[in-house]
Amino acid sequence: MAASKLDRIPSIRERVEDTLHAHRNELVALLSKYVSKGKGILQPHRILDTLDEVQVSGGSAFAEGPFLDVLRSSQEAIVLPPFVAIAVRPRPGVWEYVRVNVHELNVEQLSVSEYLRFKEELVDGQHNDPFVLELDFEPFTALIPRPSRSSSIGNGVQFLNRHLSSILFRNRDCLEPLLDFLREHRHKGHVMMLNDRIQSVGRLQSVLTKAEEHLSKLPAETPYLQFANQFQEWGLEKGWGDTAEHVLEMIHLLLDILQAPDPSTLETFLGRIPMIFNVVIVSPHGYFGQANVLGMPDTGGQIVYILDQVRALEDEMVLRLKKQGLDVTPKILIRRKVNDKAKILIHDALAGRSYKWQAMANPHQTPPHTSFCCVIHAYSAWNHGDIRVP
Template sequence: METLIRAVLESEEKKDFQQFIEQLSAIDRVYLLRNEILHAFANYCQEQEKPVYFFRSSAIGELIHAIHEMLLEDGAIWLMLRTRIASQESWWLSADLSQFKPVSVRALLDVRDRFVHSEHSQILKINFQPFHRDTPSIDDPRNIGQGLTFLNHYLCDQLSANPDYWVQALFRVLQRQEFDGIPLLIGDRISSRMQLHESVAQALKKVSQYPSDTPYTTLHPALQELGFEPGWGNTAGRVYETLELLERLLTTPSPALLEAFVSRIPAFLRVVLVSIHGWVGQEEVLGRAETMGQVIYVLEQARHLEQQLQADVQQAGLAWLGIQPQVTILTRLIPNCEGTYCNQRIEKLEGTENGWILRVPFREFNPNVTQNWISKFEIWPYLESFALDAAPQLVRHFGGNPHLVIGHYSDGNLVSFLLARQFNAIQCNIAHSLEKSRYLFSDLYWQEFEPHYHFSAQFTADLISMNAADFVIASSYQEIVGTPDAIGQYESYKCFTMPQLYHVVDGINLFSPRFNVVPPGINELRYYPYFQTESRHQRDRVRDLLFHRQDAAIFGTLDDAEKCPILAVGSISQTNNQTGLIAWFGQSPTLRNRCNLILITNKQHVTEASTPEEAREIEKLHALIAQYQLAGQIRWIGMQLQSDEMSEVYRVIADKRGIFINFARFEAFGRSVLEAMRSGLPVFATEFGGIAEIIQDGDNGFYINPTNFDDTTWKILNFLNQCDANPQLWQTISDRAIQRIDRHCNWQTHVKQLLLFARIYGFWDYISHSSREALQCYLDALFHLLYKPRAAQILDEHKQR
């Protein structure tokens, strides 16, 4: 980056850079982010009548495009440059551009603090970098999120370089496999790795004498005599395959062999999924608006995990021992449950043999609060006591300790950290969405956000849990490290400041092999293509709902119901940006003449709002509809639809050759986008977030920039015009969307990968346990000295309600 800065400051472009900085200073902006900087530079190029190449291809253009933050101080310019994905540099330039130098992260954080508070004081520095030194790390940023592949290669390289140590480690891992006192895989008769090698050869010879379909029970006496216990397979053929994998792994290790063998180890038979918020139940008890997507994800993941574990137990030959795997969703019990089952301690998970929902109540510090639903932004004071209360209930429920704890969202991940440590279990984190990226300057202005969002507790919890996890599942690569033009959700935790609270100098190792990208699945039985008409029993009723029915929760009567429908779905929030959607639609007469807008939200009236933010957004929506006189061109359905109704909504819009739009400012991995694509709708979705990894622009859907109204309008009208000229185009995009979801968003693949991660990372955790002790002490200190005081302040507020 020094070369590029020097190229600008030691050429004629220095004058342009100086004028550009002066122009920024004149508009009284001190702290600018990338989009603002690029917009201002585009205006500068236009005003100065620069050639087209100058905006991006000149040296100054390249430098401007690399700047993600700019701070203008008296006598200095501070730049945060993102030279490539997952790589940031900080630079200081004198105001007259005569000097420049790289600066440390600490210096940049101090400047950010001064921007908010002129008084500078000593502040706590959080730095996880020392704990990264002794752990393997990915080199190429393109491989971030492929942690399993990297770790397999790393372990096999280590096995080849030091076979005695690693074979001994593998032997110890196999030796400790058991379930409720029942030894699995190898018993006491095999007491060394050398004996293991010899016994495997003898077992292979013995098993080869039986027909491949011989049940394991027939083989058991002979294998036990050689030192082998159940778990190798349910038939002679399966046992032979597993033993042969182990023999090859011991002699000629490779990543593929390691993965294939470890995937067969019958470990992690008790799994708990932690989803704290509550309102987790069957079918229509799917969370509140702010957590609905997460709850649907958790229920589907739990069902498919349980089904996969049942199949694994059968294939491992353990069913004859009466071993039953179990998957349990841990959530909170809500006494005031509004007629649902959310006040019941235990509930069977439909579609499973041994899947459950276990509900544990929050302690009643103030029943007016704890007996009711609590927003995800207010839940922090209750998590530690919840974990303490849940632990013994889980043990009783499982009949033993859970082996794998999967956290969902920031609060569930923190509870998973507390539980996994207590049970000595493997911890998996799934963030779903990290709020830090969803609210602009949420760290820098945390004190202003604090009364409503309590980000000081949440961001601290995130730092603790993401660094404690044995492995992390992200839905997309962008969720971790963003794009060349945008910082990822996890990357935003790399370095940041919360003025007067703490500086994070190094908050996360983005190159850690703990990160793995695995998209979620979709309920294929519910969200199926529109042309499968034999199952569409709700079609007429949903068509009436979308275009004709009159109801207090429905706004608008369409002047022409035959115009092309544009469907938008989502709970009301600033991030989901329904106000931006209405403004965009209202400002385009051509679009309004061509299309109707169908907006489906969870509510429509201010009196229904559960948060001040939601109330403000509803008021703005009504005001914008009136401002642009959209009556007759919009249908706003503000009600909670049943799942079978919602799935049919997409298909009815597809019947009319409509389109789906996601206008969010940021979308981690939009469930509604996946549902729309599987139903056969062409999708126009925000380019900000992870959904761009499912959509291939122009092939099976389209990206839009919700801040660029003109470009979004052109994209949609151009598509519709092309469809008029070539009706097959709509069908082509529709078919490709369905195929894309079927290939890449599959629950069966998801849970197989998740269990493989648990087994590989469990092996890694066992052999590297001692190196994590210092990290655990550091995390404990952050929890007790930072997190708990922030949570206690929220609890004090709740006690006054």
């Protein structure tokens, strides 16, 4: 029995060329329709709407087939007569770029740089500047692992934890960067986690074992302040927890990592280290903290949504920081759209919360026991169809 042969998946350029050979007139009609609209950027819905118009007037040659899949996977099309360049995302994490000359009917594959350069011609026009500034960031990411499966998209934390734990398991010397991180971790100049008394991984394990024995003799709800001085003498600072029980949990996690690293333990331990104290929320839609905006897009729903999110986010941040034994007030900054004809309002209290709302990035002194939330109003062009984020 002959072994089955795996066929190579054709590239986007090959699919367009095959369609050009099989349905030349229909494809020329479609591309000519794009070009007739003049130069610009076509969004996915406009690409498919134009296809529907051509099918209605000239038949259904593209009703099924590889070229229809290309158009459905298109994210945008750049039209600079007589050229049409299409950015195609056939599957998550994979992009291809093709450009078709409608007059000569030739198809070429473009690199990312070539596609972006072609896109810039919408504004700059054609130019051959040999001294264009190019920044190469590849050296900064050369050692960063990259997932090769689309199923890893959205699971970057788990992927990195698996990668990091495997390195720590194979090479014990790689525990030194973890030690350095814990010793250098600070917030506004205040040392957290470890101080300079711990200079090696061996010393860290010894101190953690001693702390484990000490905490096992204390009631679970013993406040951290009751043994903070003793811990500081050993080399342990704030950030491990607010009670003996929570501190002991963190110590057990780190001891497990030092003994036999695994992704789950590493993720739990790193997730409990207090590192997030300030948050910026960027929302391009809706108007917030302004007068004369009734009827504007998303005026009501977005305001309610963002306020609920800020309240919930602040409560969660305060709870986590307190659970780690820190007395730190988090700061949340909201970046919103502004209507240039609206009056900016500053509210001192909102929905029973003692927030201090301000319409500037450099805040004034806030009253005692007041959570800080800064609102930056940014001007942007609402009606520009090609602007996705102001």
